[in-house]
Amino acid sequence: MRTDMLIDGEWTTGSGTTFPTLNPATGEVIAEVPEATETDVDTAVRAAAAAFTSPAWGGLLPAARARLLLRVADLLEEHADEMARLETLDQGQPLQVSAGFSVPNAVEHFRYYAGWVTKITGVTAPLSIPDVDYRSVREPLGVCGLITPWNFPLMILVWKLAPALATGNTVVIKPAEQTPLSALRLAELIEEAGVPAGVVNVVTGGPETGRALVRHPLVKKISFTGSTGTGREIGAECGRTLKKVSLELGGKAPSVIAADADIDAAVQGNLLGGLLNSGQVCAAYTRFYVDAGRHDEFAEKLAGAAGSLRLGDGLHPETHLGPLVSAEQVAQTTRYVGLGRREGAELLTGGNRPDGELASGFFFEPTVFAGVRQDMRIAREEIFGPVLAVLPYEDPEELAGLANDSAYGLAAAIWSRDIGTANRLAREIKAGTVWINMMQGLDAAAAWGGMKSSGLGREMGWAAIEAYTEIKSIWTSHN
Numbered sequence: 001m002r003t004d005m006l007i008d009g010e011w012t013t014g015s016g017t018t019f020p021t022l023n024p025a026t027g028e029v030i031a032e033v034p035e036a037t038e039t040d041v042d043t044a045v046r047a048a049a050a051a052f053t054s055p056a057w058g059g060l061l062p063a064a065r066a067r068l069l070l071r072v073a074d075l076l077e078e079h080a081d082e083m084a085r086l087e088t089l090d091q092g093q094p095l096q097v098s099a100g101f102s103v104p105n106a107v108e109h110f111r112y113y114a115g116w117v118t119k120i121t122g123v124t125a126p127l128s129i130p131d132v133d134y135r136s137v138r139e140p141l142g143v144c145g146l147i148t149p150w151n152f153p154l155m156i157l158v159w160k161l162a163p164a165l166a167t168g169n170t171v172v173i174k175p176a177e178q179t180p181l182s183a184l185r186l187a188e189l190i191e192e193a194g195v196p197a198g199v200v201n202v203v204t205g206g207p208e209t210g211r212a213l214v215r216h217p218l219v220k221k222i223s224f225t226g227s228t229g230t231g232r233e234i235g236a237e238c239g240r241t242l243k244k245v246s247l248e249l250g251g252k253a254p255s256v257i258a259a260d261a262d263i264d265a266a267v268q269g270n271l272l273g274g275l276l277n278s279g280q281v282c283a284a285y286t287r288f289y290v291d292a293g294r295h296d297e298f299a300e301k302l303a304g305a306a307g308s309l310r311l312g313d314g315l316h317p318e319t320h321l322g323p324l325v326s327a328e329q330v331a332q333t334t335r336y337v338g339l340g341r342r343e344g345a346e347l348l349t350g351g352n353r354p355d356g357e358l359a360s361g362f363f364f365e366p367t368v369f370a371g372v373r374q375d376m377r378i379a380r381e382e383i384f385g386p387v388l389a390v391l392p393y394e395d396p397e398e399l400a401g402l403a404n405d406s407a408y409g410l411a412a413a414i415w416s417r418d419i420g421t422a423n424r425l426a427r428e429i430k431a432g433t434v435w436i437n438m439m440q441g442l443d444a445a446a447a448w449g450g451m452k453s454s455g456l457g458r459e460m461g462w463a464a465i466e467a468y469t470e471i472k473s474i475w476t477s478h479n
């Protein structure tokens, strides 16, 4: 297992101290990892800046760059089992999630962006000026700082890394301090694939390491996924130094279950949509607006299904729900469950940490509240734990207003058999993504990101190519 950092093609413990990364299923220390200092960050950024203009990377022809990304995808796929187990060990997500979703999605992202490398075109335009030709080209930005969260450490990193490399940038990665191991292993595979030294650097550490990266004058862009508060701080700092910035932040996704919805399909989709990765998903369905006439039926079925999920160590193949990532997340979830109770919501299932053999890990029971009101904090604030809130609504005309009555706008779901109602709501809801009659889907080809306090910019699809390039206009005189 790699526990040192990759800076300029060298594996190093850096110039600072170390910090532990834990197995959330047991609370035990897996490994000690370096805490990168400002000096380490500076060395990594300078290495990335030098690699950007080096013949080995900057001079690489597009077809060769595409082949490198395909090679990374192949290596990741060859090591999929190992990578999934590492992710589960460090993050807690069940193997069903890491092996079934996170790693394959990361592989597909590398392949998808390998495909784009040879298709990043500009335009020619007919200017209303005599005797000139005009064309635009897309150029890479330079050194990009990629700061990632702990909920899907490998997959979310690759959402940034694959397009950043496809467009010819170099990167310094700062993985979340809770879950650094899969990023380090990926960096090793990238090295093995033949990506030149300095193109991909990884510095491990906490917020101070992240801050040093955001402040660094040679960094041209920051791509961040994480909490809204941290996103605001990063956005402000990028404003000061005029770096480009993409922010994928928190969410409080509404899921609307119309009177005509297929309740059993909605229960199943919302169960998975709400509890995937124990609710530690920025697009988790967390507030369910159910027609008042069907509220009790939906809530009881949802609670029954949630209560029957198997909680356990993610490494056990039968586990449905793993632990939360840390003691902090357990404390946060516990606090919100207490708030829900005090505010008068009806607790149908869960609400506690399990005891017995799971007591030493960071586990929390899947929890369903019914009869939740719009003004309750469990209906308004991001919990990032396995807590689902069911709210009755009386009038379908108020649905868009209820869904939009939130600081966030990352994602939403609509369950209805009436295609007209579903599509009208999809247009009215302010969210970066709307899923109709399905749990969350993600695909490298579908743009991803948030409105309002859920962020700035889009990842995936062509949008990510734009996010990692700048347009240059070139005019040529005929004379």
Ligand code: ADP
Pocket: 147, 148, 149, 150, 174, 175, 176, 177, 205, 206, 207, 208, 209, 210, 211, 214, 225, 226, 227, 228, 230, 231, 233, 234
């Ligand atoms: P959470 O609060 O959910 O643990 P954060 O959004 O604070 O998550 O952290 C997400 C990522 O951002 C992590 O890699 C973390 O180390 C990093 N980070 C936290 N604070 C800052 C900051 N002020 N500047 C740069 N990176 C930061």
